[in-house]
Amino acid sequence: MKILAVDTASQSCSVGIINDNTVTAEITSSSRQTHSRHLMDMIDSALKMSGFKIKDIDGFAVTRGPGSFTGLRIGISTVKGLALASGRPVAGVSNLKVLASHFYHSPYLICIMIDARKGEVYCAKYRFEKGLLIEQGREQVLSPEKAVSGIDEQCIFSGNGSEIYKTIISDNLKDKAFFAPAHTNIIRASDVAVTALPRLKNGDYDNLAGFSPSYVRKADAEPSSKTCFNLSLP
Incomplete structure (x- = not known):
């Protein structure tokens, strides 16, 4: 395909x-x-x-x-x-799931953090189980401190948010935190x-009429004009 x-x-x-x-x-x-x-x-x-x-x-x-x-x-x-x-x-x-997929077959919990600005991160946790990437809770936007609260096991961190807030993560989790190489972010x-x-x-398609971004956080303002594209097909 x-x-x-x-x-x-x-x-x-x-x-x-x-x-x-x-x-x-x-x-x-x-x-x-x-x-x-x-x-x-x-x-x-x-x-x-x-x-x-x-x-x-x-x-x-x-x-x-x-x-x-x-x-x-x-x-x-x-x-x-x-x-x-x-x-x-x-x-x-x-x-977040795409970034988590980089750690195929990892035995550790995977925490993906993307910078959401305003001192927050978009965050989700995952785990590989029998070769399948399983979400461990929903996607959220929250402070990095709250993102790592409750983690009491070894965990791989990836995403640009984990780079920005590396000190906070390390201070909270000590040697339980592992950081992915920068290129995997x-x-x-x-x-x-x-x-x-x-x-x-499997034929599991998105309905184009209702398909829209998953912002997680409410947009501060909608754009004043729509972006137009030249969709000429080769």
Whole structure:
């Protein structure tokens, strides 16, 4: 199954294409420009690199949040446009779950923290059980102190929030806290695609009409204008 995946939930922007579990193309950028300025060019480039055209893609995957409100809207609206134009299904996946998937078969509790600003983090905990990534509670936005409260076992921390609040985590958990390498804190679109693959294969699609970002925290303000994209398909 050929899946084109997009992540625009944070400062980094990533586009990837997989054919079942094989990555055929991937582009990741950390430009400070708004993702709307280069996302479609990245999609075009990834398609050319893979040798596929939009008509060859069987489904789309996109990070649904939590993360940057503007970034999430850009990624989801772009993928919804491509899905409507091509008639292909879409599966949204959690940014936090994608980051947790990096630690396949880890025996430890996994805590993902993404910076939510205002002294808070988007947080969720996971555990691998018999090869399956199982959520240990719901996604939340809370202070880093509250995020680590109640953890009384060895735990892997990942996500840019764990970097920012590393001192707080270490002070609270001491030698029970392990920190993932910095490169694992970046969401790669190929991982988004692999995470969404079981859903798309099983026909578990998102309804485009009702598919919207998962902000976790209420948006402070809605944008005054909508972002428009040129969705010309190769």
